Amino acid sequence: MSEPQYLTIRHGVWHFLRRVPVEYEHLDTRGNVKLSTKIKVAADRKGIKAGQVAARMNGTLEAYWRGLADQKTAEAKQTYLDAVKLARSLGLDYQTPSVGASAPIDEVLRRIETLILGGMLDNPALSRAAMGALEKPPIMLSQLYDEYEITQKLAISKMSPDQLRKWKTAKKRAVEILIEQRGDKALHELTRSDALAFADWWEERVISEGIGAGTANKNISHIGGMIRAVNKRLKLGLDDVFAGTRIEGGRDGQRAPFSTEFIRDTILAPGKLDDLNDEARDVVYVVMETGARPSEIVNLTEARIVLDAEVPYIRIQAEGRVLKTSHSERDIPLVGHALEAMKRHRQGFPRYFDKGSSLSATLMKHFDKHMLLPTDKHKIYSFRHSFKDRLKAVEAPEELIDEMMGHRIDKPQYGDGYGLKLKLKYLNAIALKTPIDPTVAAAAA
Structure with missing residues (x-):
């Protein structure tokens, strides 16, 4: 038994x-x-x-x-901080024993003289502070996230509440998993063997449990990135033990694009989107006609929805949140279903503002229930891939496609890029419904 x-x-x-x-x-x-x-x-x-x-x-x-x-860690940290404060009160910079051991003799004598003149030589706490008797306490893995967050103050100050929540959750969970696997070690005690064992554990999960390789690599990257940032800020002198530990030869399946025929004949067939609430349904229309990310659409504000212009458009711009990349800022003309949808939502999508995960869950549940996903590689994001394919089919310039998708353009940039009228020309060519005023389209041509 x-x-x-x-x-x-x-x-x-x-x-x-x-x-x-x-x-x-x-x-x-x-x-x-x-x-x-x-x-x-x-x-x-x-x-x-x-x-x-x-x-x-x-x-x-x-x-x-x-x-x-x-x-124990808290006590050690507080004792060290007290010593630093006491040293400063004596007009001295605190130095650890390892630094003090190599200090010039004149500096050592100066510190002893300070204690003697102040009648403090017999005071243990002041003597430790002046002479540097305490090494800086080690940073444990359980403290890694808090130390890392300090290095990212500027970056997180630009995030929306939901972005910050997701960012924190991912980083904290990565640390929790590492501690579960290797114990709560001090950063300087982490070895290459720890890093390789952690990567091997993830690879085994990819093989045996069907976990995506991208998920595993993202987790490993979180750990490596946090340690590097903390190491740089605090000058810990740590080896980059997680370098090169990403899982090779295991790419997650690429999202497949919807074919134009499937969008028109199935997704846009009468009744297929009726069960969705008005905001979710109209976000789908805007995404399929603009190629924008769903999160970019739901976070539009009234000021960035421009409908009373010769060419109606939306402006994707950082405003109270962080865009995926610096190249994501762009103006996209509105045609067909997208134009009609934005006219119904001139002030944006309050139900899903800064709630992209909620929208994604709603849409995936609906698309799955109504069999609007041809394969398991099709997701809501597949509309972006479809949008790009449709632009290629009408021979839109590669740089224009990248600009409309919010992708990086490697070639040198001159001027302000492609204007709204030229973008409109190609969007009218791939519109899934009647495009906007044909006279504007003619002028663009």
Whole structure:
């Protein structure tokens, strides 16, 4: 009979037994933790009830260990900060022992003289502060996100609340997973073996669980990026142990474009989008005719929806949020379904403003239910791929396509790029419904 995790039998009773993990041995010297579940084996032959009790005991024990580590870390950090403040109060810059060991003798004597003249030589706290007796406490993985956030103050100040929520969640979860796999180590204790083991664990999940390689690589990149940023800011001198650990040879499936025929004959068929609420339905119309990202559409403000112009258009621009890239700022003319949709929403889409995830969930649920996704590689984003293919089909210039998609243009840029009328010419050519005023289209030609 195999015993449940952390359970052993002693005198006919189930007992919880777990060895103190290596990373907590200096805080908990018991070696092994033994606790009785008070459940007799005769009454619980398979240890099912005892296993439940043991799981609760284990959760409590792990919380206790984390608390000890947090307390130790907090105490060390506060002691160090106190020493820094005391040194400054003496008119000295604090220096760690490793720095002090290589300091010129004149500097050492100056610090001793400061203590003697102030009658502070016998004061242990002041002596430690002046002479630098404390090394800076190590940064643990559990502190990585907080330290990283400090390096990103400017970047996150430009994010919308929903963008910031998603950004924080992704970074924090990446750290949590690394700690689950390798323990809460100090950054300087992370080794190449830790990094490779973490990458190998992700690769195994890609193979055995069908996790996307892109998801795994994004997680690995989060960790590497955070450590590099903290290392640079605090000058920790760490090796980049996560360099080159991204998973090779495992690309996620590309999103497939909708064919023009499928959009016209199936998605735009009478009744297919009727079950969607007005805002979600009109966002679909705008996306399919402009190629804009759904998140760009739902975050349009009234000032960036220009309908009373010779060429009606929307302006994709950073305003209270961060765009995906600096090249994403652009003006896109409105034709066909998109023009009609924006006339119904002159002030934007309040229901989904800064709630792109909510829109995505709503649309995917509807498209799946009504069989509007031909394959599992088709997503709402497939409208963007379709838009690009349709522009290519009417031989639109490559640079114009990139500009309308918000992609980077590698060739040198002269002037302000392609104007609204020239863009309109090609959008009219691929419009899924009657384009705008033909006289404007003729002028554009």
